[in-house]
Amino acid sequence: MNRHYLVLTLLIVLIACEKTVYIDIPDKGRMITVNSLFNPDSLLKVNVSKSCYILDNDIQAIENATVEIYENGNLINTLPYLNNGWYKSTIQKPTSGDAYKIKVTVPDMGTAETESYLPHKTNIISIDTASVMRTDIDGYRYEQMEFRVKFKDNPDKNNYYLLEPNRINIYTYDDYERDTIISDTLQYIMDFESNDPSVVEHLWWKGLLFNDNLFNGNTYEFVFSVGKHFYDTTSICINLKSISEGYFKYLATCYKHMDANWDPFMEKISVYSNVEGGVGIFGGYSVATDTIVVYGERIYR
């Protein structure tokens, strides 16, 4: 389907010419940028930086900010500076269900505030798999593994989810100096597809973004599939992240924003921000994880 797009692009490239233009883009001053994702398993970290004028390249970390954390309206911690704009909590980890606020004060720049909450974890009830045959747009038939991830949605509020199908690879290598074999694990995102009606966005490098509009409060079986080319025995880790509304909106716009910046024929898209007096995102998530093992097809002799 993109071939005619290619034809048009070629046509434009053949006849078009380019030049540098100068449009008066007003410099409205720098903005405080506050970014933080938090979860119940880690101490809260906040990154504070300074935006830059669109034609400049120097986004700078802010080292002298005062970063305060409020839990359910009460100041619980002033975060010490770590490095590269990072500030890290020194007390307890965030608690699911609680509301948090970050207040960032930067000398000569003012104050930025942002609020979010930490959603409760949504446990995975079961994961069923099946082998299915599909046909791609060029007509090739290929085999996929279909996953059915069952979970119970929390009926009390609107819920937002990010499902990450990750492959776990275990690397082993010889450490000759120590004369030992070392193994390490790494998760990376798998190629996935989904026609599940609840999907809001396919974040190709991250996962599937969906909400509970279609199944609020019910048990739901979310369906997606991945390419089935497992020669070795493989562990697949399914992360079902319950995410805050702000983080959901941020993810939904962030990837489109990047796409649109590459495509001159797409309308530009603003990235969602929940920071008052600045920009950035403060979002919470809780992860439920389940792992399945797929036995490979490689024949060892």
Next chain:
Amino acid sequence: MKRLLFILCLILNTSYLFAQVHTISGFVEDANSGEKLINANIYDSKTLKGTISNNYGFYSLTLPEGEIELIYSFVGYAPIKKQINLDKNLKIDISLESSIELQEVTVTSNSVQSKVRSTQMSRIEIPVETIKNLPVLLGEVDIIKTIQLLPGVQSGSEGASGLYVRGGGPDQNLILSDGVPVYNVNHLFGFFSVFNADAINTVSLTKGGFPARYGGRLSSVLDIRMKEGNTKKIKGEGSVGIISSKLAIEGPIVKDKTSFIVAGRRTYIDILSYPIQYFIAKSEDVDKLRAGYYFYDVNAKINHKFSDKSRLYLSSYMGNDKVYAIIKDKGYNFKEENNFKLRWGNITSALRWNYILSNKLFSNTTLTYSRFKFLTGVESIYEEDDKKNEYGIDYSSGIYDWAVKIDFDYMPDPNNYIRFGLNNTYHTFNPGINTFRVLSDDSASDIDTTFGNKNIYANEFYLYVEDDIKLSSKIKSNIGVHYSNFSVKGKLYHSLEPRFSIRYLYNEKLSFKAAATKMTQYIHLLTNSTLNMPTDLWVPVTDTINPLRSWQYAAGAVYALTDKIDVSIEGFYKNMHNLIEYKEGASYFSTGDKWENKIEIGKGWSYGAEFLVKKDIGKTTGWIGYTLSWSERKFENIGFGKTFPYKYDRRHDISIVVTHKFNDKIDVGLTWVYGTGNATTLGIERYASLEGSLGGNLHMFDIEYFENRNGFRMPSYHRLDAGVNLHKEKKWGKRTWSFGLYNAYNRQNPFFLYFTHENNYQNDQNKKVMKQLSLFPVIPSVCYKFEF
């Protein structure tokens, strides 16, 4: 209410109740070609009571008994006066002689006067001769490009054939070819339009004050009428240009009874490139390589006069664009063939029957078919060792309409011109369907399947009645009502649309006009807002997507500056509801999702003023237009619900169009356009963002901060086109050499803007800059035209 209407009719027709009246009716036509003249003036010079001929040249005028002097006039033709002792009903067919230069003063006075006197506002007619004489891109005469030069009309992006009328979208224009809607008017991604000027008789654009007979679109009606074909003798004209050639032939089949016209054109860049492709194939060691692009269109019309009362027309248009590539290769034991195709085009057909029911009542019954289809696909065949494998995939979308309509023109007296009628259209929408097939010697694995969006079937019906009614010697009004309904997926939408316009004749040179119209539109074009792509989808309202609705208010004045020049000024305000746009980030090319899930619904409004000075007759013709306008949109889920300027919101728009005929051998054309740059969205800041990646690690990337959607302007657009036509009479007819310069002073107009990094190797710095891509530099053209 009925009593009130009856009394009103009585008052309006008092003089006709007490006087013996008779009706004069007939047709007005061109003396040389027999072509019917539309909107010719017919009036009694003593009482100044009169009428105009309709779209088929028919007129009817009822006057009191006695001596009258009837004057028949039409722009560009010598008028005819007829002394008549009116004592009975008369049928008079009139043939007017074309005589632009000979009778210039007499002729033009009527042309300008009719604009001052008409109740219709926001309507502009452009003589086809003017369109043909204007310089254009690559010498391709283009009706749509000329329409874009009128005030109140924006062209969209550089070189495109889009029409954005008074802040409306490209789908809000009812484009009629001989009364049949044309859904896609673009060749070559919008750089050329589908209308062949050689087959066109009249072109008019209505931007507001819509009479009740029009409906189904919010923003404009572009009414293009084809020639009927010369009833006197065989005539032909054609041209050979840089990218295309065309030929039109018209003439009688049975003199004064049956005539025809056939016009066609084709581009030939693909054929000219065949030798190059041959050498590429040789160098790449491929057996056969054929690739290219062409478009063609054919207009044909035949009409037959059964009697003075009955006439039948059959007209058809067919046009296609095609991009193709064929690669064939073979070895000692294999053979391979790959085909790629991308094709889109329209077919429209109309079978029309004019019948004069009485000397006051004219009927027109029409059956129409309109189709727009887009198709793309790949096909591959591979044979090896007597085994054959074949696969192909196609994607198609389109719209198909069958319609029947009956229109009546009833002219009871000079104070009333009543039109009424009804129409029923059956739409079939194909919002995108894929077919896929795999055939091989192993038939067990064969596939032949179809998937995608299902066809949507809908029925659209309307009826209307309007009266162009003279309320006093100063005040004339057009009052009407248009009712429509649309049934789709079990849902029935209704709309009752009042139409009202009024003219106050201050004196013979100056009139004031005002209009208020409600419009409803049941179909949408899902489109990329920057390009006119054939992939743009026509889709109907559904049970969840409501019809587009608008109210437009306009007020203005027309002033006859001289007997050749008219000046008009108009102000307008238009609101639009249930506009649709692609969701932010929805892919224009993806087919994996239902189209209904890719759209947002919002509203818009536009307002502004238009100024036009126009001269249609004489050695120098043309116009100067200026538009000052605002157009805005608001969508709850686009740009966080903030109001933003429409992409083609253009604050200032100026066009100067001039043609001048020095003598019979030389004429020149010049156009200059200026427009405020298109609205565009630019970041003003960049900031770091953060997202959790795998395993809870964090990484950074930059985000551009947009303060407002379409909050900036591209550099302004301006361009000068110039052309000269050199004519020479030959034994066989007339030849013309046309030379043109598009973008004569090589202005680099913006197509789109983008940020990029520029390296300065001297100081080893990487600097971010904004670049502008421009499409068309100065482009010369030459074209050889002939007439016989």
